[in-house]
Amino acid sequence: MGKITGFLEFDRKIEAYEPVEERLKDYKEFTIPLPEKELKEQGARCMDCGIPFCHSGCPLGNLIPDFNDAVYRAKWEKASEILHSTNNFPEFTGRLCPAPCEEACVLGINEDPVTIENIEKNIVETAFKKGWITAKPPLNKTGKKVAVVGSGPAGLATAQQLNRAGHDVTVFERDEKPGGLLRYGIPDFKMEKNIIDRRLEILKEEGITFKCGVHIGIDIKADALKEEYDAIILTGGATIRRNLPIEGSDLKGVVQAMDFLGQNNRRVDGITDLGEEIKATGKDVVVIGGGDTGSDCIGTSFRHGATSVSNFEIMPMATTERPEGQPWPFWPMRLRTSSSHKEGAERFFSISTKKFIGDADGNLKGLITSEVEWIKTPGQRPQLKEVPGTEKEWKCELALLALGFTGSENTVSNQLGLEMDARTNIKASENDYKTNVPGVFAAGDQRRGQSLIVWAISEGRQAAHHVDKYLMGETALPLKGEGDLPRV
Numbered sequence: 001m002g003k004i005t006g007f008l009e010f011d012r013k014i015e016a017y018e019p020v021e022e023r024l025k026d027y028k029e030f031t032i033p034l035p036e037k038e039l040k041e042q043g044a045r046c047m048d049c050g051i052p053f054c055h056s057g058c059p060l061g062n063l064i065p066d067f068n069d070a071v072y073r074a075k076w077e078k079a080s081e082i083l084h085s086t087n088n089f090p091e092f093t094g095r096l097c098p099a100p101c102e103e104a105c106v107l108g109i110n111e112d113p114v115t116i117e118n119i120e121k122n123i124v125e126t127a128f129k130k131g132w133i134t135a136k137p138p139l140n141k142t143g144k145k146v147a148v149v150g151s152g153p154a155g156l157a158t159a160q161q162l163n164r165a166g167h168d169v170t171v172f173e174r175d176e177k178p179g180g181l182l183r184y185g186i187p188d189f190k191m192e193k194n195i196i197d198r199r200l201e202i203l204k205e206e207g208i209t210f211k212c213g214v215h216i217g218i219d220i221k222a223d224a225l226k227e228e229y230d231a232i233i234l235t236g237g238a239t240i241r242r243n244l245p246i247e248g249s250d251l252k253g254v255v256q257a258m259d260f261l262g263q264n265n266r267r268v269d270g271i272t273d274l275g276e277e278i279k280a281t282g283k284d285v286v287v288i289g290g291g292d293t294g295s296d297c298i299g300t301s302f303r304h305g306a307t308s309v310s311n312f313e314i315m316p317m318a319t320t321e322r323p324e325g326q327p328w329p330f331w332p333m334r335l336r337t338s339s340s341h342k343e344g345a346e347r348f349f350s351i352s353t354k355k356f357i358g359d360a361d362g363n364l365k366g367l368i369t370s371e372v373e374w375i376k377t378p379g380q381r382p383q384l385k386e387v388p389g390t391e392k393e394w395k396c397e398l399a400l401l402a403l404g405f406t407g408s409e410n411t412v413s414n415q416l417g418l419e420m421d422a423r424t425n426i427k428a429s430e431n432d433y434k435t436n437v438p439g440v441f442a443a444g445d446q447r448r449g450q451s452l453i454v455w456a457i458s459e460g461r462q463a464a465h466h467v468d469k470y471l472m473g474e475t476a477l478p479l480k481g482e483g484d485l486p487r488v
């Protein structure tokens, strides 16, 4: 529970960032860790609050007060054991999670919440440095074969859990390397890719087989996979990008964010055969879409040397305070400003792009917007309305479409005859992750739609529990927040 008076003695403090002009020189992470003494003080801020709401705020049910207390007492190895008992990859969440736990922290009602995410990152980094994170192969094998399709955080988590239960696990990934959006979406400046590689080495040592460059449904038909394996878990993500079907969207320079980000991550990885180069260097860039993907486009554009970066969001600007109707401990829809936003982007809200303008050679040279308002009528969805007389022309040579994802691809689901939900994700209940086809399960973004890494890991773990039960009739694999991974 930390130090009894810790929250009265110490203010919230998180790691600092390198100055913008320094960090824009490369794609490396740019955080400056706190010294151990200050980390212990941050752990000490965790109160003995009776009911730790942070547990339920965390989709993994991480045992937060327990690891905070261990950090306060400098018991780092114990902290790592507690953390890993509910989270396979705290090095991902400790860097990238939006930390719904901190919004649910009891101290956060009238003070700054405990720095849970940063403590998590420091626990796992200390554990790696000290050599405490090692491969733990299963002690017994079941003889059952399991195929995991997709190697994002959901696929990796389910693979590790099922391997621990003694099954032979093969992960199929169509990309060159495993990691999903962690590798080919999220930029290196948010998480360097050696962080994924370091964990993959452990998974391989534990006995998991990775087959990359294999597109299930195309290179291997899904029904053939089903013949060969006792169970299949589909964790292929929600990959269908939303388009902006307006005049000029076929101009050269109107680019999907994921093409831009994926190519850049491959370039940073040293890959040279990248097709047509998409660069922001010397351009006025407009990023359309105000979410995580948009923010990553901003940081990447600045590192390319963009002349200017503007960010458009169709929704009105949220407040930095909790909005009414979203009380503690719920996740509030408040204005969030990322480190990339702070690198010099100008943000515009309640703005809609109406048309892209090209030159005689078909290159983008500008775009036209208008301001919009959302009209609320009781009992109906808010309606978008253009504000007359607010049309504006912008100079722009690169427009990045970061408009979210509409659902998951259907090649594999068609081949297997899977039912889809209304949002074109695979239909599988949160109670058991089973699809309508026996032996086929779905988890992560491919089941719940575009979401978060912490949810992908959580779903991967939950699905593993149900797959093991399906294969063996019973399971010792934990459910959310149960911790205590079994050695089989």
Ligand SMILES: Cc1cc2nc3c(=O)[nH]c(=O)nc-3n(C[C@H](O)[C@H](O)[C@H](O)COP(=O)(O)OP(=O)(O)OC[C@H]3O[C@@H](n4cnc5c(N)ncnc54)[C@H](O)[C@@H]3O)c2cc1C
Residues within 6 Å of the ligand: 096, 097, 098, 149, 150, 151, 152, 153, 154, 155, 172, 173, 174, 175, 179, 180, 181, 182, 185, 186, 214, 215, 216, 217, 235, 236, 237, 238, 261, 292, 293, 296, 412, 443, 444, 445, 446, 450, 451, 452, 453, 454, 456
């Ligand atoms: C640009 C961007 C930034 C983000 N930033 C954050 C962030 O900061 N924090 C956060 O919490 N979340 C973030 N997210 C969301 C987060 O990355 C996803 O929610 C998470 O990665 C989903 O994990 P997943 O395992 O379900 O799927 P994915 O990570 O999408 O992985 C799916 C994998 O399956 C593979 N695959 C698909 N179909 C097949 C097939 N048929 N055969 C073989 N392989 C296949 C794909 O190639 C891919 O590698 C971000 C998302 C984007 C797009």
Ligand code: SF4
Residues within 6 Å of the ligand: 057, 058, 059, 060, 061, 062, 064, 093, 094, 097, 098, 099, 100, 101, 102, 116, 117, 120, 454
């Ligand atoms: S995984 Fe995310 S929500 Fe859970 S404890 Fe870590 S930062 Fe908080």
